[in-house]
Amino acid sequence: MLGDTTSPPPTGTTRGARITPRLLASLAVVGALATGTAATSWAGETAPPGDSAPAEATSPFTGLPAEPAPVLAVKIDNHKGARPQTALEDANIVFVEKVEGGLSRLLGLYSSKLPAAVGPVRSAREYNIEQLRMFDRPALAYSGARADVVDMINASPLYGVSHEDFPDDYFRGTDHEAPHNLYGYPDKILGEAPEASPSDDIGFRFGDEAPAGGTPTADRAVNYGAATTSFSWSAEEDRWLASFDDAPAMSSDGDRLGGKTIVVQKVAMPPDSGGETPYEETVGTGSATVLRDGQAYETVWDRPTAEAGTTFTRADGEPMAFDRGQVWVVYEEAK
Structure with missing residues (x-):
């Protein structure tokens, strides 16, 4: 649970009040009601021919109802001392990165719903710049990075909103020991990026029914050496339940984390320009295993340029239809 903050509380709270996950959830609901957004939403379908009423907009990130909204990416700590994380369950997409x-570290992509607070927030990496260009010009919330990486972020089209440059947009909680206790206020962070790009097509395709040709699968794990991320199919919950290092991945509210669609995307991971951090090469093409509805599908991913989205194509040449809901993308080193 988040404890007392060392900076002003979110709008609508009493100064000095204890910020708990339950309070954060309440604030998020109030914010959703005030703005007319739902807890999950999406973008861009048109009305069928002859229909006088437009179809409900759906999110290009989850396939669920939602209007286009500014995109916020948050670098989230996944050290054992940072768990459980706050508001990871509210992300449209969760990226797992080596x-x-x-x-491992996480990148939460938010648009359909902005939680009251999110974190713990940690440092950015060089590959995040190219990775996030498929969202055009999103805001990037992070705390710390190598000096050359900070320069790259500032010179890029991204809106870098770091803790160092915008300390009032962040606060320290009392739930974890430093440095695993820094949280961001998403509304304040996006306020520093008033022209952040709205949600738009990034290549994902969604369908209510699972396609033919899947292989029944109960579990899938990706091991980075010192960290393992795994997923188990739950027919009861109709989703994949996530685990970190063989322990159930939980939210700060006590709920199990997991997604409707899991993408294990194989990418090259050479050293970055600093020579120590793997550089996830997300531009190019390669293989990916897509998990949905208790089945695994072998696909080919393709992203021709940094500005392009990433498509996933089945062996029969058809686009892979994701299930509607939160998507997890786990990068696995291509051998």
Whole structure:
């Protein structure tokens, strides 16, 4: 649970009040009601021919109802001392990334719903710049990075909103020990990026029914050496339940984390320009295993340029239809 903050509380709270996950959830609901957005939403379908009423907009990131909204990417700590994370369950997409020492870090992509607070927030990496260009010009929330990486972020089209440059957009909680206790206020962070790009097509395709040709699968794990991310199919919950290092991945509210669609995307991971951190090469083409509805599908991913989205194509040449809901993308080193 998040404890007392060392900076002003979110709008609508009493100064000095204890910020708990339950309070954060309440604030998020109030914010959704005030803005007319739902907890999950999406973008861009048109009305069928002859229909006078337009179809409900759906998110290009989850396939669920939602209007286009600014995109916020948050670098989230996944060290054992940072768990459980806050508001990871509210992300449209969760990326799992390998960092130095064989550890993992997370990148939460938010648009349909902005939680009251999110974190713990940690440092950015060089590959995040190219990775995030498929969202055009999103805001990137992070805390710390190598000096040359900070320069690259500032010179890129991304809106870098770091803790160092915008300390009032962040606060320290009392739930974890430093440095695993820094949280961001998404609304304040996006306020520093008033022209952040709205949600738009990034290549994902969604369908209510699972396509033919899948292989029944109960579990899938990706091991980075010092960190393992795994997923188990739950027919009861109709989703994949996530685990970190063989322990159930939980939210700070006590709920199990997991997604409707899991993408294990094989990418090259050469050293970055600093020589120590793996550089996830997300531009190019390669193989990917897509998990949905208790089945695994072998696909080919393709992203021709940094500005392009990533498509996933089945062996029969048809686009892979994701299930509607939160998507997890786990990068696995291509052998």
